[in-house]
Amino acid sequence: MLEPKTGIKTQLKAAVAQALGALGVTEPPEIVVQETPAGKEGDYGTPVAMGLARVLRKAPPQIATEIIEKLQPPQWVKRAFMTGGYINFELDPAFLVQAAARPAQPAPVSGGKVLVEHTSVNPNKELHVGHLRNVCLGDSLARILRFAGRNVEVMNYIDDTGRQAAESLYALEYFGLGSSEGYGKYDHWVGDAYVRLHQEMEDPEKKAVIEQGVQQTLHKLEAGELRAEVDKILRSQLQTMYRLGAEYDAFVWESDIVREGLLAKAMKALEGSPYVSRPTEGKYAGAFVMDTSAFIPGLEDPYLVLVRSNGVSTYTAKDIGLQFWKMGLLEGIKFQEYDTQPSGAKLYTTHPQGGPMPFGGALETVNVVDARQSHALRIVQASLEVEGRHDLAEGCFHLAYETVLLEGKQMSGRKGIVVSVDEVMDEAAKRVLAVIAEKNPDHPNPQEAAEQIGVGAVRFAMIKTESKKQIDFRYDQALSFEGDTGPYVQMAFARTCSILRKAEEQGVINEQADFSQATPYEVELAKILARFPEVVQDAARIKAPHVVAQYLLDLSAAWHSYFNAKTPDGKAATRVLDAPTGLRGLRLELVKALRQTLRQGLELVGLQAPEVM
């Protein structure tokens, strides 16, 4: 049988390019090959002739016809023909189905390192649904980039010297809270104290006292004296991330960066640039400022203070220092082992007693940060230009996501108007358990399945929409298990497992496939299945996890539709196990490929693939 060396579309493009060469087209346009719309003749087509009309001074149909005459298509192209200016290809169905049935493999690793930073939640209270979108996007993108052949490193930044951490730790002291015993999860317990502290601060007298205490705590944090206390909160938060399926390579603590003097090194590195200065008069007298006007046009005031006139660095300066470390412009952070993650992979952390580790030094970075910080991240990017590293600035990508509303309203961590991620996952699993009890009372392990499906529903809801669109978190919508949801995709997977299980029982699982028996039903499904590798590459290129999620919905819909297909007289058209010998083998091959692709696709967006639902 015919074997495709590369993708179907790639080979069709090559054939067209070759024909254009034979026609003497010296500067061929980019050749686009796409699936034909439903109802059109052929399987794939290209509008390349239209674009050439002006150059060649001929009508598109004539050009298309001439290209077809010169075309030497692969032998699996049954027919190449012109229709309305398009060149369409009808493929040998047997080839198409067989090609689609080959399981997709991860691309071999190549290129420089890409460092993905996500989560970066203040270590002072439990994660809420606003953080949820960050974790899901970042973790999914890391998985997609890895599959696409990138060398990926995942980092989580711990702001342990920030005001939020100080407020939480001081709240414990202020209220004299000793033990969280009997309360539940530790980060929730601390978070409650934090919210109570803010209520307390509405009283001006108490506020003054609290302010003093917070300042003292802040100093202790900066000196690294409260590391164990912060760590306890962090490890509690980490349980939530693990439950979501997110894992990391390294945690980077702000206090460690400060102690190693990275910030000072970054400022020193910038000093040589013509874009920074220390004005002696005017608005910025005495401060160390950066002029971004050459790199960020249209700003009213392009000057940015890095170090204030009192010698204290700004927040942005810290971000710049971290970015310089990420991209190898600075070195000198020490790491040690921190945890063994659920997958078995080691997690490392910066630590005063650590040793050098090969983290950082990436050619490309992805910062998963909400869209409100777009300006700050543009400045970080501009700082790389200021440093004369245009190459690195181009590799600095901000994965911006819009905020998550809660039932139509803005959330507030300070006021406690939030829903925690733990709460959402509990509720989701609970609801799934009820569905399982109703639909599949004999389920062998309902608890485990409910967890996988419930968490899957939540994760899928977080990534199926383009990141720059605001989403409104509504329980009924996020925890729906019908339609465009994670469970819909998981159900498609479970269905392939169910059929293959039965095929095994009946001893037909390894039946020889006769691809020549492929029907239009199989061809239609195969075309969508064959899209998988390029979908993942596209998602990796534009760094958009929702592309994979949307594809999984398409693939699942095509498979459910195939499964239920009926002939015009209402009989089941696509039975797998009851099909004649050879055709049954073909359909089993297709189902195996579907199972593999759905499992792989679910993994890319961080969903478990339960075999029984």
Next chain:
RNA sequence: GCACCUGUAGCUCAGUGGAUAGAGCGUUCGCCUCCGGAGCGAAAGGUCACAAGUUCGAGUCUUGUCAGGUGCGCCA
């Protein structure tokens, strides 16, 4: 004021400059004697915010307008 993002069916959203703009939810009507009905089929539902432009071709690119969101401190 300036900058960035968004505007597609009643609602929530997909949609490489290419063929008749697609899903889900909701509404209506159907489909288990059948490999899992968390599923499938069909119907109804569209001024792709508005206007001009570029192009053989615009939901997609450019400019302007309108509407919504966000950001713009020697705060953190």
